[in-house]
Structures are given as C-alpha cells and as structure tokens.
Amino acid sequence: MFVIDPHVHMVSRTTTDYENMAMAGVVAVSEPAFWAGFDRTPSAFADYYRQLTEFEPQRASQFGVAHYCWICLNPKEAEDLGKAREVMSLIPTFLKRPNVLGVGEIGLHKNTPHEMEVFRRHVQLAIDAGDGVHRLILIHTPHLEDKWRGTRLIIDMLRDFGSAIDPSRVLIDHCEEHTIRMVKDAGFWAGMTVYPTTKATPERAVDMLEIYGSDRVCINAAADWGVSDPLWVHRTALEARRRGHDRSALIKIFHNNPAQFFGQHGGFAIRPVDVLDRPTQPH
Amino acid sequence: MNKNFDVSTNAPESTTVHRSGGQVLDLYFLKARAATLDIAAMLDRLSRAEALCGPHADERKDRLQAALHILTDSAGDKARRIQEAYSVKG
Numbered sequence: 151m152f153v154i155d156p157h158v159h160m161v162s163r164t165t166t167d168y169e170n171m172a173m174a175g176v177v178a179v180s181e182p183a184f185w186a187g188f189d190r191t192p193s194a195f196a197d198y199y200r201q202l203t204e205f206e207p208q209r210a211s212q213f214g215v216a217h218y219c220w221i222c223l224n225p226k227e228a229e230d231l232g233k234a235r236e237v238m239s240l241i242p243t244f245l246k247r248p249n250v251l252g253v254g255e256i257g258l259h260k261n262t263p264h265e266m267e268v269f270r271r272h273v274q275l276a277i278d279a280g281d282g283v284h285r286l287i288l289i290h291t292p293h294l295e296d297k298w299r300g301t302r303l304i305i306d307m308l309r310d311f312g313s314a315i316d317p318s319r320v321l322i323d324h325c326e327e328h329t330i331r332m333v334k335d336a337g338f339w340a341g342m343t344v345y346p347t348t349k350a351t352p353e354r355a356v357d358m359l360e361i362y363g364s365d366r367v368c369i370n371a372a373a374d375w376g377v378s379d380p381l382w383v384h385r386t387a388l389e390a391r392r393r394g395h396d397r398s399a400l401i402k403i404f405h406n407n408p409a410q411f412f413g414q415h416g417g418f419a420i421r422p423v424d425v426l427d428r429p430t431q432p433h
Numbered sequence: 434m435n436k437n438f439d440v441s442t443n444a445p446e447s448t449t450v451h452r453s454g455g456q457v458l459d460l461y462f463l464k465a466r467a468a469t470l471d472i473a474a475m476l477d478r479l480s481r482a483e484a485l486c487g488p489h490a491d492e493r494k495d496r497l498q499a500a501l502h503i504l505t506d507s508a509g510d511k512a513r514r515i516q517e518a519y520s521v522k523g
C-alpha cells in the first residue's frame with residue numbers, strides 16, 4: 151500500500167518515525183507550517199522555514215520519502231499584527247523554494263478579528279504569488295467548540311475573494327461530522343484528521359467517507375509534538391479495509407487523492423496510480 | 434522481619450483523594466466528549482446498515498439502549514448499574 155501523508159509536522163517527530171512511515175508505505179509527506187507549542191520571535195520563523203525547506207527534505211530522503219511543505223504564520227501566533235506583518239514579509243521568498251506546495255496551514259484558532267485579518271492577508275499573498283491561478287492553500291479549522299463557527303467564517307472570507315479563489319485549489323482541514331458537508335458543498339477539498347481525543351477517530355473518519363463520499367477528501371493524522379501518531383493514517387486505512395473497502399478505494403483515498411490535490415502544484419512529482427486487480431467485496 | 438519493608442500495612446483502606454468537580458472536568462471532559470461521539474457514530478453506523486439491509490433484531494441493541502438510559506437518568510452509581518444491565522441475569 152502506498153500512502154501520501156497529507157498533513158504531518160515532521161519537525162517534531164524523530165527520524166525513527168520517518169523510517170517507520172517509509173516501511174509502512176509512505177512515499178511522500180506534506181508538512182504545513184504551524185505553532186511550535188510556544189510563541190516565537192519573528193527571527194525564529196526564518197530558521198523554521200529553512201528547516202522546512204532544507205533540512206526536513208534531506209532527513210526524509212534518507213528513507214526515500216519525498217518531503218513537501220507549506221509556509222505561513224499559523225493562526226495561534228497571528229494575534230500580534232505587527233509581528234504578523236514582519237513574519238509575512240519573509241513568506242514570498244520561501245514560497246519560491248522547490249518543495250513548497252503553497253500557503254498553509256493558515257486559518258483560525260479562536261476566531262478573533264486579528265486572526266481573520268491575518269487569514270485574509272495570507273489568502274491575498276497566495277493570490278499574489280500565483281501565476282495566473284493562486285498558489286495552493288491549506289487551511290486549519292479551529293478545535294472543538296470553535297470549529298463550526300470558524301469553518302463558516304473561513305468559507306465566507308474565501309467567498310469574499312470571488313473568482314480570485316478557486317475552491318478546487320483549497321483544502322480545508324480538520325473537518326468533522328458537523329463541518330464536512332459545508333466544506334464539500336462549497337467545492338473545497340476536505341481534510342479529515344484522526345487524532346486522539348480532540349479530533350476524529352479512524353472509525354468516525356471512515357463513517358464520514360461512507361456518508362459524504364471519497365472525492366476531494368484527504369485523511370491525515372496531523373502528528374505533531376502532542377500525543378499523536380503518524381501511523382493513525384494507516385489505522386484508518388485498516389478500518390476501511392476491515393469494513394470491506396477494496397484496494398482501489400484505499401489507494402484512491404490514501405494516495406491518489408493527495409496526489410491529485412498536491413499535483414495541481416507543478417513541483418509535486420508523485421502521480422496517481424491505478425490498482426488493476428479488483429478483489430471481490432467480502433460481502 | 435524488618436517492619437520498614439512491610440509497606441502493605443502502611444496504606445490506609447480509604448482511597449479517597451480530595452478533588453473538585455472542576456478538576457474532574459479538566460482531566461476527563463475531553464475524553465468523555467470523545468466517548469459520546471464514538472457512541473453516536475456507532476449508533477449512526479448501525480442505523481445506516483439497517484436502512485440498507487433491513488432492521489436487525491438483536492438483544493445487544495436492547496442492552497445498549499438500557500445502558501444509554503442509565504447514562505442520562507438522574508440517579509448515580511452509573512458504572513455499576515450499566516455493568517449490571519450488560520450482565521447475564523439469573
């Protein structure tokens with residue numbers, strides 16, 4: 151089974167994780183820029199972006215894993231507009247680096263006016279950095295009780311950009327039962343995150359696939375410095391297999407869907423694959 | 434025998450530790466929240482299967498129903514009562 155991990159924070163994982171992921175069939179990872187667990191000074195961001203674009207691709211390549219990333223200032227550090235401006239001035243240069251897929255993970259955390267302002271500026275940055283079409287955008291939606299409202303606000307803000315934003319080039323992540331429909335109905339890609347306690351479980355993620363369909367959906371474990379596990383992506387594939395979903399369905403969800411979304415960026419080298427033998431359904 | 438090594442006699446019978454309701458929620462709200470979603474998703478899964486393949490009579494559904502009632506009634510001692518609801522009687 152080949153897997154593209156669409157959302158994983160490898161800077162906070164060990165090299166053994168890369169090895170285990172490679173052994174489990176991971177051929178590529180996509181690493182969004184995110185919060186380090188503490189608020190950084192603006193100068194730390196340049197180093198972080200270098201880590202994402204220079205060091206991590208090297209570390210991944212030891213195991214034959216292609217490393218791609220996203221650059222932004224995450225919403226948790228967007229409250230200070232002065233700092234946000236300073237950090238965002240670094241982003242256009244890094245967006246030109248070869249393993250950078252686009253702008254992300256931008257979004258909202260507590261749905262504050264400052265977060266919304268920084269979100270809009272990032273979207274504009276993705277538009278300005280594009281060549282006819284905007285750069286790909288990866289969006290973090292808030293946790294728990296703020297998710298529904300935050301997702302709604304994000305979709306409304308994107309709509310305000312009119313035809314400058316193409317929903318098929320935007321992935322809205324961490325969707326759950328109460329937000330996935332609004333994201334898919336609006337034409338965006340939907341990300342589902344399997345993560346202990348605060349997000350979906352493998353079982354619920356497969357339920358959502360069965361209910362809302364597997365087109366324009368990516369599943370990730372968003373493994374980071376918290377209690378999390380990159381192989382929960384595989385745990386979700388196992389859950390789907392236990393329920394009788396065949397290999398072509400699994401390859402579509404865990405490899406081809408990310409390949410299709412990321413492949414809209416010319417620099418993403420992995421193409422969708424086809425499973426030729428279609429085993430009969432067990433029931 | 435050296436009494437200093439006989440630790441089993443030092444521990445009191447009572448295992449009550451003082452903690453507030455807020456502390457319990459701090460520790461367990463998110464876990465319980467996730468557990469309710471798991472149960473809800475399982476019940477939805479069952480309904481979808483029955484919508485597809487027809488209703489399925491099964492006493493395990495009755496036991497689940499009984500347990501869910503105990504979860505939301507006003508009486509305490511819920512874990513023991515749910516265990517009893519799941520137990521073979523007689």
Ligand SMILES: [Zn+2]
Nearest residue numbers: 182184255372
């Ligand atoms: Zn993330």
